[in-house]
Amino acid sequence: MADEEECGHILAQFRSEDGEDSGAPFDLPLSVTTEHLQAVCNQLLENEEPVPYTFFIGEDEIKGSLNDWFGKQKDKVNTEKAINIVYQPQAVFRVRPVTRCTSSMPGHTEAVISVAFSPDGRHLASGSGDTTVRFWDIFTETPHHTCKGHSHWILYMAWSPDGKVVASGCKNSEIRLWNPLTGQQIGRPLTGHRKWITCLAWQPLHKDGSCRYLASSSKDGDVRIWNTSVGQCEKVLSSHTQNVTCIRWGGEGLLYSASQDRTIKVWRTEDGTQCRTLQGHGHWVNTMALNTDYVIRTGAYDPGKPHAISPGEATAEQLTELATERYIKAKSGNKELMVSGSDDFTLFLWDPAESKKPIARMTGHQQLINDVRFSPDTRYIASASFDKSVKLWDGKTGKFIATLRGHVNAVYQIAWSADSRLLCSGSKDSTLKVWDAKQRGLLMDLPGHSDEVFAVDWSPDGERVASGGKDRVLKVWRT
Numbered sequence: 001m002a003d004e005e006e007c008g009h010i011l012a013q014f015r016s017e018d019g020e021d022s023g024a025p026f027d028l029p030l031s032v033t034t035e036h037l038q039a040v041c042n043q044l045l046e047n048e049e050p051v052p053y054t055f056f057i058g059e060d061e062i063k064g065s066l067n068d069w070f071g072k073q074k075d076k077v078n079t080e081k082a083i084n085i086v087y088q089p090q091a092v093f094r095v096r097p098v099t100r101c102t103s104s105m106p107g108h109t110e111a112v113i114s115v116a117f118s119p120d121g122r123h124l125a126s127g128s129g130d131t132t133v134r135f136w137d138i139f140t141e142t143p144h145h146t147c148k149g150h151s152h153w154i155l156y157m158a159w160s161p162d163g164k165v166v167a168s169g170c171k172n173s174e175i176r177l178w179n180p181l182t183g184q185q186i187g188r189p190l191t192g193h194r195k196w197i198t199c200l201a202w203q204p205l206h207k208d209g210s211c212r213y214l215a216s217s218s219k220d221g222d223v224r225i226w227n228t229s230v231g232q233c234e235k236v237l238s239s240h241t242q243n244v245t246c247i248r249w250g251g252e253g254l255l256y257s258a259s260q261d262r263t264i265k266v267w268r269t270e271d272g273t274q275c276r277t278l279q280g281h282g283h284w285v286n287t288m289a290l291n292t293d294y295v296i297r298t299g300a301y302d303p304g305k306p307h308a309i310s311p312g313e314a315t316a317e318q319l320t321e322l323a324t325e326r327y328i329k330a331k332s333g334n335k336e337l338m339v340s341g342s343d344d345f346t347l348f349l350w351d352p353a354e355s356k357k358p359i360a361r362m363t364g365h366q367q368l369i370n371d372v373r374f375s376p377d378t379r380y381i382a383s384a385s386f387d388k389s390v391k392l393w394d395g396k397t398g399k400f401i402a403t404l405r406g407h408v409n410a411v412y413q414i415a416w417s418a419d420s421r422l423l424c425s426g427s428k429d430s431t432l433k434v435w436d437a438k439q440r441g442l443l444m445d446l447p448g449h450s451d452e453v454f455a456v457d458w459s460p461d462g463e464r465v466a467s468g469g470k471d472r473v474l475k476v477w478r479t
Helices: 003-007 033-042 066-075 293-300 316-331
Strands: 009-015 021-029 055-059 082-089 102-103 112-117 123-128 131-137 142-147 154-159 165-171 175-178 184-190 197-200 213-218 220-228 231-236 244-249 254-259 263-268 273-279 287-288 340-343 347-350 358-362 369-374 380-385 389-394 400-405 411-416 422-427 432-436 441-446 453-457 465-470 474-478
Touching: 009 033, 009 066, 033 055, 033 082, 033 213, 033 453, 055 453, 066 380, 066 441, 112 154, 112 453, 112 465, 123 154, 131 175, 154 197, 165 197, 175 220, 213 369, 254 287, 263 287, 263 293, 287 293, 316 400, 340 369, 340 380, 347 380, 369 411, 380 411, 389 411, 422 441, 422 453, 422 465
Parallel strands: 009 082, 197 244, 287 369
Antiparallel strands: 009 021, 055 082, 102 474, 112 123, 123 131, 131 142, 154 165, 165 175, 175 184, 197 213, 213 220, 220 231, 244 254, 254 263, 263 273, 287 340, 340 347, 347 358, 369 380, 380 389, 389 400, 411 422, 422 432, 432 441, 453 465, 465 474
């Protein structure tokens, strides 16, 4: 007791991320550690099972005891007023960093341009310059199916959110649909674009349990919405004056398209109306991400409860219900935000459904930005650049957090782990690197590829990372 007296007390108020006070202010000894705060917070919120939290006072994270923080801030703190301690829930499950390559799977005869895990992480697809899409058995780490039909490089692939279809787009302006279980093509090719396909995006599962609608963008400047069940184009959204580089289908019925004409356009998908144009970038807009990307990608599948659903047995209505539940929980009353990255070396953070004006202009990269991703918990943004670095930013304000240095050449693609604690990057320097988002540093260096790494994906269940590149080999990395 004497120690507590010596240490002092403060009046503390627990507060959620959304600014809501939890309980009344109460007296806390400065000797309290984060473990004590965890226990108090779980009790106060009456959680049936303990939830891990991180705690912040202002912008400072409490890592040891309150006394450590108080020692640095003593002169600035008014101890007569309640000090707000903001708690942030963390993922209950933990993803372990991948540390070794468990298989190198040859098969493609040209560079591997894209790799993608299915929404439940049980299947893996790759697309290559050899014009084939390949499906791989991730448990035996062997080839499953080779899908032939395209006549030019596969530039983009996208899994339907129910995991039953993979769409692939090629340099010959065709889109084909594949059954991942049989490797057979579904229906005829979707044709209509006049130049090569740059991006594909499915309608989110919580909007349509049957996963019929697919959007595509092309170098021809158009965005098309296809009804895949009948193989027809239903809408052509044409307003961009140059190559459309990237599209995202949001969870609120809006479609976003970024272009080399330096603009981002917001479309209402039900009638194809253009809602607004977002301007600000001074050069091509290369990449885009939504803070809802992860929950939209995984649909009804929850990595925290991997056996809660078997996609083969669930009905479309059940999948829609589960996906809606997960989407609402992930958004938790917040807005759907978007971040865009450009050849002008900057990023912009937008609230695209509400405003033409950006929330923040994010500067710091010294060369063009190639990839940008929100963390699954929406708290962080990671950006990859030709300046050899990966940068971390605050997912709500766009504020700069840290630069992750280690690559010795351009960084092409990044992927977050499902628990938002780890980040993997693939580079022109032929390595993958795993970063600790919390400690802001390099965790694992993963050499193995013999040439540039173009594509990286972290499975939604957190078990594996897949990578592919110029050496034509697909590699799977595990813990």
